[in-house]
Amino acid sequence: MALSSATRRYQRRVILLAILYAALLFSAVYLLNRHMVGGAAAYLIGVLPALPVIGFFVAIGLYMTEERDEYLRMLLVRQSLIATGLSMTGATLWGFLEGFDLLPHLVGYAWPILWFGGLGLGSCVNRFVEGRTE
Structure with a gap:
């Protein structure tokens, strides 16, 4: 069965978000576990890996609305x-x-x-x- 255009868009979004998540998570773990940043920057870096996870929920919601x-x-x-x-x-x-x-x-x-x-x-x-x- 051929994938719908909504499914293809959803899959692209999820792949991009997964790559972004891995990059941000590994970066945050590296920087924060080695105490290379502090203060407000540490909070910002600590939050960054959460953003692609939030994006996963958005991607699922978009797919629900785009799928015909x-x-x-x-x-x-x-x-x-x-x-x-x-x-x-x-x-x-x-x-x-x-x-x-x-x-x-x-x-x-x-x-x-x-x-x-x-x-x-x-x-x-x-x-x-x-x-x-x-």
Whole structure:
């Protein structure tokens, strides 16, 4: 099946964002772990790797609005709902257990990682559900 133009644009965006993320993350880790910057510059450098991650969410939203095929859009919406449910459930459970000192602190950027994993799980659910209906 040929990819839609919206899918191709989405894939290009994600590839560019992934390259940018890797470059910014490695640079930030290198500079900050070696205490090569301080003050406001350290905060700026610390935030830079988050920007492509935010861009991933924007790219997914753009894809949802640009995709003309309602079926493909529905599949992405289902994936996103599964990812959101998984990550918010995880954050809620962990937050309560952490609040009662039953689990250690977990850094906040772990939840988007879980969300992206949830997209993968949502893709598996889509394949299972849609394969059953054929």
